Amino acid sequence: MMGLQGKVAIVTGAARGIGRAVAIRLAAEGVSVVACDLDPRAPWLKTDDFIKEPQSVMSVVDEIRSGGGNAVGIYADITVEGEVNDVITLALKEFGRVDILSNNAGVALTKLVHETTLEDWERVIRVNATGTFITCRAVARLFMDQRSGSIINTASIAGKTGTPSFGAYCASKAAVILLTNVLAKELAPFNARANCICPGMVKTDMWKKLNQEMGKYLQLKPGQTPMEKLLEATPISKPEEPEDIAGLVAFLASDDAYFITGQAINIDGGYESH
Numbered sequence: 001m002m003g004l005q006g007k008v009a010i011v012t013g014a015a016r017g018i019g020r021a022v023a024i025r026l027a028a029e030g031v032s033v034v035a036c037d038l039d040p041r042a043p044w045l046k047t048d049d050f051i052k053e054p055q056s057v058m059s060v061v062d063e064i065r066s067g068g069g070n071a072v073g074i075y076a077d078i079t080v081e082g083e084v085n086d087v088i089t090l091a092l093k094e095f096g097r098v099d100i101l102s103n104n105a106g107v108a109l110t111k112l113v114h115e116t117t118l119e120d121w122e123r124v125i126r127v128n129a130t131g132t133f134i135t136c137r138a139v140a141r142l143f144m145d146q147r148s149g150s151i152i153n154t155a156s157i158a159g160k161t162g163t164p165s166f167g168a169y170c171a172s173k174a175a176v177i178l179l180t181n182v183l184a185k186e187l188a189p190f191n192a193r194a195n196c197i198c199p200g201m202v203k204t205d206m207w208k209k210l211n212q213e214m215g216k217y218l219q220l221k222p223g224q225t226p227m228e229k230l231l232e233a234t235p236i237s238k239p240e241e242p243e244d245i246a247g248l249v250a251f252l253a254s255d256d257a258y259f260i261t262g263q264a265i266n267i268d269g270g271y272e273s274h
Helices: 017-028 043-047 057-066 081-095 118-146 167-190 205-217 226-231 242-253
Strands: 008-012 032-037 071-075 100-103 149-154 192-199 264-267
Touching (some): 008 017, 017 032, 017 242, 057 071, 071 081, 081 118, 100 242, 167 192, 167 264, 242 264
Parallel strands (some): 008 032, 032 071, 192 264
C-alpha cells in the first residue's frame, strides 16, 4: 500500500482505458474516487472515431463498489466549465475534499497536417489541452486553500517527439506537458504538486483504432500492424496495459512522491529515451 488510504481523487476519462484502470487502482489503495466521463447516451458518441461501443462511467463505479471500494460517478464533459464545477461540487458534497486529480480524458487524430481541418484541430486541442486546463484550474484553487494535493495529467511520448500524421495530437500533448510544468511551479509554495505521465503504446480502444489507420503513414512489412512496427523500436517490445500506467499514477499521487513535481515521466518501455 502507498499511504493513499482516506484520500479523495477525481478521475476523468474513467469509463474506459487508462482512466478506468486508474480509478480501480486508486480505489484499491483506499482512495475515494469520483469517476467522471461523457454520458454514453449522447447521440454524437455513436459516430465518434474512438468510441464505437460507448461505456458508462457508472460501470466502473459498480466494479469499485463490488470490490469493497468507495466511488461515485458523474457524467461530465471536461471542456465545459460548468460541468467540471459540478464534478468538484459532487466531490466536496460526498467526501469533503479533493486530494488527487488524474486527468485521462482525451482524443486522438491520424492525419497529416495538410489534411487536418480546422475543425479537427480545434476538437483535439479543446479536449486534450483546454479540457486539462479547465480541470487543473478548478482543483488548483482547492489545493492552494488546503495547502496540499497532487495533479497527474496523462500526456504522451507524442508530446515530446513529433510523429507524422499526429500533428494535432502531438501539439495538444506538448501543451499538457508545459501547462503541468507551470502548475508545478505555481503550486509548490502551497505544498501541492503537478506531474505528467507520458505513455507509449497502450492497449486501449483508442490504440485499436489508430492501429487501423496509421498503416498508410508507415512502411510496414507484409501483415505487420503499426503497433508492431513501433514496438520494434521499443526495448521492452510489448504493448503496455492500462494497469501498468495506473501503478505510476498511484505512486505519483502518494506522499512517497513528495519531491517529484513538474516532471513528464515516460512510461513507454524505453521507446522515448533522454
